[in-house]
Amino acid sequence: MPTSLIHRSSKRQSGVSVVTALFLIIVLSLLAAGMVSMLATSQQSVSQEVTSTKAYMASRSCLQWAMYQAVYSSASGSFTNTFSDSASGSYPARCTTTINSISNDGLTFYNITASARLGSKTDPEYSQRELRLQFQP
Numbered sequence: 001m002p003t004s005l006i007h008r009s010s011k012r013q014s015g016v017s018v019v020t021a022l023f024l025i026i027v028l029s030l031l032a033a034g035m036v037s038m039l040a041t042s043q044q045s046v047s048q049e050v051t052s053t054k055a056y057m058a059s060r061s062c063l064q065w066a067m068y069q070a071v072y073s074s075a076s077g078s079f080t081n082t083f084s085d086s087a088s089g090s091y092p093a094r095c096t097t098t099i100n101s102i103s104n105d106g107l108t109f110y111n112i113t114a115s116a117r118l119g120s121k122t123d124p125e126y127s128q129r130e131l132r133l134q135f136q137p
Contacts, residue, residue, distance in 0.1 A: 048125055051118055055127040058083050058093035059116035063131050066097045070110045071137045076101050093118045109136050 062081055069075035076099045084092035095116040102109045115130040 044124075048127070051125040052127045052129070055093060055116045055118040055129040056131075058095050058118065059114045059129045059131045062095035062097045062114035062116060063112055063133055066099050066112045066114060067110075067133070067135065070099050070101065070112065074101075075099055107136055109134060 061083070065081065066075075066079070069079075079097045079099075081095045081097065082092050083095065093116050095114060097115075098113045100111045102111065110133075112133045112135075113130065114133075115128065117126070117128045119126040
């Protein structure tokens, strides 16, 4: 009698291991799919951050260029500069700079606005940064 009980018990347990293995495969597949989704989102976020930083740096460069033009060549008005990076093949940054001078009590103040755009508006990595500066040389 003990032999038949062991034989019946092992037949019942053989189905449990298949169900457990199938459950583990499904759970691990869902975890892997979630990790791939998080990785793709993280990559896109980093790419957008790099594009935003490039636009910020282009805007800052235009601001410095405009400061030089205002002080040393007394330039005023609106200017457009283009920065291209042929090594990386990325979109060129286009920067629009406006220089206005204000004279008050014998002092000259300059208001500079620099706006840089990287990419086109239809591009998912489009970025635009605008910086403003008021200074007296």
